[in-house]
Amino acid sequence: MRIGLLGTPGSGKLTFLSALPIADYGNWVVRPDAATVDFVTSAAKTLTEDKRFPVRDPVRGSRSPLGFGFSRGVRPDFRADVVNRPGEHFRHDREDRETIAKDLASCDGYVLLFDPIGERWRGDGYGFVSALAQRVNAHCPDGEFPKPLSVCCVKYDDPQVFLPALGHGWGTEQDAEPRFPRVADAEGFFAWACGHFGGGKGERFRAEILKQFDPRRTAYFVTSSIGFKSDRRRFDLDDFVNAQGSRILGEVHPINVVEPFVELARMIRGAS
Numbered sequence: 346m347r348i349g350l351l352g353t354p355g356s357g358k359l360t361f362l363s364a365l366p367i368a369d370y371g372n373w374v375v376r377p378d379a380a381t382v383d384f385v386t387s388a389a390k391t392l393t394e395d396k397r398f399p400v401r402d403p404v405r406g407s408r409s410p411l412g413f414g415f416s417r418g419v420r421p422d423f424r425a426d427v428v429n430r431p432g433e434h435f436r437h438d439r440e441d442r443e444t445i446a447k448d449l450a451s452c453d454g455y456v457l458l459f460d461p462i463g464e465r466w467r468g469d470g471y472g473f474v475s476a477l478a479q480r481v482n483a484h485c486p487d488g489e490f491p492k493p494l495s496v497c498c499v500k501y502d503d504p505q506v507f508l509p510a511l512g513h514g515w516g517t518e519q520d521a522e523p524r525f526p527r528v529a530d531a532e533g534f535f536a537w538a539c540g541h542f543g544g545g546k547g548e549r550f551r552a553e554i555l556k557q558f559d560p561r562r563t564a565y566f567v568t569s570s571i572g573f574k575s576d577r578r579r580f581d582l583d584d585f586v587n588a589q590g591s592r593i594l595g596e597v598h599p600i601n602v603v604e605p606f607v608e609l610a611r612m613i614r615g616a617s
Contacts, residue, residue: 346613347410348606349449350429352458353473357499357570358429361458361602363388363399364570365413368599375603376421378412392571396593401431415606423610428452442480449477450484454493454609458568459535459550461498461506464543470550478557491558493612495566495605498535501528502569502600504586509541510534523579525572525598531565564608572598 352358366375366385377385391399410428414421430445439445449455457474464470482490500506507526510516515534516526528534539547554563573580574587574595587595 346423346454346610347426347428347452348609349452349455350427350458351449351455351477353460353463353467353469354431355463356458356460358458359388359399359401360392360570361497361499361568362411362427362429363392364597364599364602365606367393367597368602370603370607372417373603373607374416376414376416378414378424381411381413384411392593392597398588398591398593413606415603415610425606425610443484446477446480447484450481450490452492453613454495456495456497456605456609457554458497458499459538460500461538461542462500462503464539464547464550468543468546470543471546471553474550474553474557478553482557491562493562493564493609494554494558495564495609496535496554497566497568497601497605498531498538499568499570501526501567502571502573502585502587506538506542507585510538513537513541518580523575525575525580525600528567531567534567535565562612564605564612566601566605568601568605570599570602572600
């Protein structure tokens with residue numbers, strides 16, 4: 346499967362991808378292919394050992410796709426080639442925007458990162474989704490768009506997101522240790538986050554998702570690439586912040602980074 350990873354500049358696409366092989370999702374294992382393994386090894390070291398967020402290499406960032414095998418055993422259940430273009434590649438005024446749109450039109454589905462913090466300060470989500478979807482649709486054969494979509498509301502661990510969310514009832518403790526917060530209704534959380542962080546522009550962003558994509562083939566997730574701090578083996582509301590500037594403070598515990606790809610595979614297979 347060919348998956349397009351979409352998101353505005355600063356939404357954290359590179360960190361999201363870097364967290365894939367170290368995420369814990371039941372018995373699922375994510376293995377990079379031979380052409381991707383150097384990237385994954387370096388990115389994982391940056392997150393887990395150097396305790397820093399990865400920085401895009403201009404050459405690596407423009408090459409695609411990155412290949413991953415998703416498996417629950419020895420053999421992959423499915424393989425995903427992830428088209429990961431830098432956020433600035435989606436600007437409406439780029440001269441090569443049609444070439445980029447044609448490349449994304451060849452994808453079988455998409456993972457879209459919604460950044461509540463970026464939406465609060467820049468409010469660029471609506472224009473991004475509207476222009477991108479229209480250009481991609483123009484390069485798809487009749488009847489092949491919209492395609493399946495996983496919407497990820499990112500940076501749940503960030504106090505700018507988590508504390509307002511908790512104050513509005515978006516978060517309950519998991520049953521198992523270390524009892525990290527979780528959101529049971531990700532679609533509802535996304536609707537709340539669009540309005541709370543983006544106001545009218547956020548509401549237009551959500552409306553554009555509903556208009557451009559098929560709600561029956563759209564899944565929602567509340568995600569974090571680094572997760573909450575838990576040095577004491579248990580979530581502590583008084584000490585949960587896991588990043589300070591570009592530094593990661595504790596262990597990395599990604600939340601819902603594998604699941605969007607697994608759900609996309611299910612939806613794509615269901616359509617084939």
